[in-house]
Amino acid sequence: MNIVVLVKQVPDSSAERSLRAGDNTVDRGSASNVINEMDEYAIEEALRVQAAHGGEVTILTMGPQGASESIRKALSMGPDRAVHVLDEALHGSCAVATSKVLAAALGTLNPDLVLCGAEATDGRVQVMAHMLAERLGIAALTGARKLTVDGASLTIERQTEEGFEVVAASTPAVVSVWDTINEPRYPSFKGIMAAKKKPVQTLSVADLGIAASEVGFAGASSVVVQHSKRPPRSGGRKVADEGDGGVKLVEFLASEKFV
Amino acid sequence: MAEVLVVVEHSGGEVKKVTLEMLTLARELGTPAAVVLGGPGVAAPLTEKLGEFGAATVYAAESEDLDGFLVAPKAAVLAGLVRSVQPAAVLLGSTQEGKEIAGRLAVKLDNGLLTDVSGLDADGVATQVVFAGSTIVKSRVTRGLPLVTVRPNSLTPTPAPASVRVSAVDVVVEQSAKLARVLERKVEPKGARPELTEASVVVSGGRGVGSGDNFKLVEELADLLGGAVGASRAAVDSGFYPHQFQVGQTGKTVSPQLYVALGISGAIQHRAGMQTSKTIVAVNKDAEAPIFELADYGVVGDLFKVVPQATEEIRKRK
Numbered sequence: 001m002n003i004v005v006l007v008k009q010v011p012d013s014s015a016e017r018s019l020r021a022g023d024n025t026v027d028r029g030s031a032s033n034v035i036n037e038m039d040e041y042a043i044e045e046a047l048r049v050q051a052a053h054g055g056e057v058t059i060l061t062m063g064p065q066g067a068s069e070s071i072r073k074a075l076s077m078g079p080d081r082a083v084h085v086l087d088e089a090l091h092g093s094c095a096v097a098t099s100k101v102l103a104a105a106l107g108t109l110n111p112d113l114v115l116c117g118a119e120a121t122d123g124r125v126q127v128m129a130h131m132l133a134e135r136l137g138i139a140a141l142t143g144a145r146k147l148t149v150d151g152a153s154l155t156i157e158r159q160t161e162e163g164f165e166v167v168a169a170s171t172p173a174v175v176s177v178w179d180t181i182n183e184p185r186y187p188s189f190k191g192i193m194a195a196k197k198k199p200v201q202t203l204s205v206a207d208l209g210i211a212a213s214e215v216g217f218a219g220a221s222s223v224v225v226q227h228s229k230r231p232p233r234s235g236g237r238k239v240a241d242e243g244d245g246g247v248k249l250v251e252f253l254a255s256e257k258f259v
Numbered sequence: 260m261a262e263v264l265v266v267v268e269h270s271g272g273e274v275k276k277v278t279l280e281m282l283t284l285a286r287e288l289g290t291p292a293a294v295v296l297g298g299p300g301v302a303a304p305l306t307e308k309l310g311e312f313g314a315a316t317v318y319a320a321e322s323e324d325l326d327g328f329l330v331a332p333k334a335a336v337l338a339g340l341v342r343s344v345q346p347a348a349v350l351l352g353s354t355q356e357g358k359e360i361a362g363r364l365a366v367k368l369d370n371g372l373l374t375d376v377s378g379l380d381a382d383g384v385a386t387q388v389v390f391a392g393s394t395i396v397k398s399r400v401t402r403g404l405p406l407v408t409v410r411p412n413s414l415t416p417t418p419a420p421a422s423v424r425v426s427a428v429d430v431v432v433e434q435s436a437k438l439a440r441v442l443e444r445k446v447e448p449k450g451a452r453p454e455l456t457e458a459s460v461v462v463s464g465g466r467g468v469g470s471g472d473n474f475k476l477v478e479e480l481a482d483l484l485g486g487a488v489g490a491s492r493a494a495v496d497s498g499f500y501p502h503q504f505q506v507g508q509t510g511k512t513v514s515p516q517l518y519v520a521l522g523i524s525g526a527i528q529h530r531a532g533m534q535t536s537k538t539i540v541a542v543n544k545d546a547e548a549p550i551f552e553l554a555d556y557g558v559v560g561d562l563f564k565v566v567p568q569a570t571e572e573i574r575k576r577k
């Protein structure tokens with residue numbers, strides 16, 4: 001089975017994140033940059049499918065030069081190789097343009113199975129799997145908490161607002177995973193050493209047959225016109241429980257008309 | 260005035276609150292028209308409520324094909340409708356399904372898409388709150404019509420009765436949209452509590468609650484306040500409470516009138532899901548817990564003493 005895992009580098013969600021003053025894009029210098037957490041679950045799932053069914057696992061990333069660090073980290077978990085779409089023209093890409101680029105790159109890789117995270121912690125747009133499936137004319141199974149592969153047939157279980165559902169499709173398909181699906185492995189020392197020698201292919205948008213004007217700021221379908229820091233919430237009253245903390249709490253709730 | 264299409268979120272034959280919010284918002288932009296996508300007979304029980312909140316037209320697209328597959332058929336029908344009615348804007352709920360339909364629609368129409376929108380001006384400028392609630396972004400679609408997903412609890416829905424015209428939409432779904440078949444759909448009993456993302460009061464428990472059994476304390480307080488129950492990731496990972504109730508970066512985003520955090524430290528990823536709540540109250544035994552930095556009212560104390568006393572006090576006052 002030929003598997004491609006989408007990996008996005010994002011600013012660490014436990015740090016203070018910002019947009020840049022000039023062009024309203026993510027300030028990659030303000031927080032350390034890491035693999036989008038849910039993508040680690042996608043990598044783990046790919047390695048499990050590979051262990052059971054054979055084949056190759058390729059990491060696909062679209063992102064700036066610095067993203068190569070996350071690519072090496074991803075490879076150290078065990079995948080065989082990586083493709084990095086790297087091009088100045090991509091700066092400022094909206095989700096629609098991102099999906100165009102990733103779909104074109106997937107087209108050159110011919111995967112049976114595309115695995116990705118259910119959402120990225122920075123944009124949280126939560127649409128990539130369906131956008132890619134729409135462009136490639138293949139199925140999307142999203143938000144998987146369990147994936148079963150049986151030959152060419154894929155079955156997932158996913159949480160819904162009401163409960164859960166079981167959904168099936170045939171390969172090729174895009175499957176996005178939630179962080180409930182598995183427990184990602186830590187790279188071993190051997191894995192880290194091996195990752196240094198694994199092939200990473202760099203592609204420009206021109207290599208993918210896409211014009212620079214279709215991506216980045218030039219091709220954006222939406223634009224951020226302005227951003228500002230939300231005034232931080234200031235803590236209000238804080239009282240120590242002296243045996244009447246519960247009553248005091250209710251007094252506050254009553255003063256705000258919640259009781 | 261041009262129509263504004265509102266894709267209806269519904270569950271168990273009832274219109275969800277976010278839909279009423281979207282209809283309220285749509286009135287500022289044009290004439291609201293509701294779009295119901297689902298199996299045969301799905302639209303009828305929803306129509307009256309939709310009219311009450313200003314839908315002049317209900318586009319009813321009903322077919323087994325819309326129910327038996329993931330969102331691709333719904334996106335296909337909606338794309339057809341957008342092409343024929345040329346609306347001023349399309350609004351969907353910022354839920355998993357709403358976003359997924361919107362994503363496919365954006366690709367089909369080569370149209371921009373804005374997600375998690377909490378406000379939309381008549382001139383198409385949207386407000387998004389990003390990065391764990393720390394940053395406010397104003398943005399607009401520059402290619403195509405304003406296609407946005409609206410975050411639940413972004414505004415107060417107000418009725419504006421309209422006489423509804425129901426218009427049946429022809430549903431023709433290509434084989435290529437029927438690739439992800441739903442084999443089974445399990446509805447878990449949700450009880451009497453309001454839905455987490457729509458509730459006006461949310462009471463959440465964290466690792467400090469200590470066990471699944473102890474979550475009864477959280478539930479009891481939630482029930483007395485007419486609220487929903489939430490949980491931190493640590494509580495979910497420890498098996499105290501089911502995953503669908505997780506609040507935060509990788510869980511639900513809630514924006515209630517009142518958020519009560521019990522035994523939750525207030526990690527940035529938890530804040531990501533609750534920071535825009537109107538009033539925040541916390542009980543934590545650690546006076547230095549970061550949750551107190553955003554709490555309007557905080558009690559430093561043992562939740563096993565404070566919470567039972569609070570529930571008793573509320574009962575007394577009722």
Ligand SMILES: Cc1cc2nc3c(=O)[nH]c(=O)nc-3n(C[C@H](O)[C@H](O)[C@H](O)COP(=O)(O)OP(=O)(O)OC[C@H]3O[C@@H](n4cnc5c(N)ncnc54)[C@H](O)[C@@H]3O)c2cc1C
Pocket residue numbers: 006007008009026036038039060061062063093094095096098115116117118119120122123124125126127128129222371372373374389390
């Ligand atoms: C704060 C913020 C808000 C934004 N809001 C919008 C918006 O409303 N509309 C809009 O069009 N764009 C928006 N963007 C831009 C958007 O995030 C990027 O275009 C992004 O590459 C695609 O969206 P996502 O990562 O949020 O996708 P999601 O659908 O959340 O990501 C799901 C998965 O797709 C894969 N993936 C996503 N991007 C890449 C990549 N570059 N390389 C490899 N794999 C990837 C990963 O596996 C990821 O887990 C926003 C960006 C930020 C920082």
Ligand SMILES: Cc1cc2nc3c(=O)[nH]c(=O)nc-3n(C[C@H](O)[C@H](O)[C@H](O)COP(=O)(O)OP(=O)(O)OC[C@H]3O[C@@H](n4cnc5c(N)ncnc54)[C@H](O)[C@@H]3O)c2cc1C
Pocket residue numbers: 013014037121464465466467468490491492493494505506507508509510511521522523524525526527528529532542543544545548560561562563
């Ligand atoms: C990418 C990523 C995504 C994440 N997504 C989420 C998410 O969606 N939601 C989320 O919640 N977290 C998320 N996290 C985890 C987050 O970083 C924290 O680990 C988590 O929120 C901690 O949960 P907690 O506050 O319940 O536990 P802790 O941090 O352990 O806090 C427990 C608190 O309970 C207090 N306490 C203990 N006993 C008592 C008592 N008897 N009475 C009163 N107080 C008591 C303690 O003082 C402490 O402050 C994410 C992390 C990452 C890296």
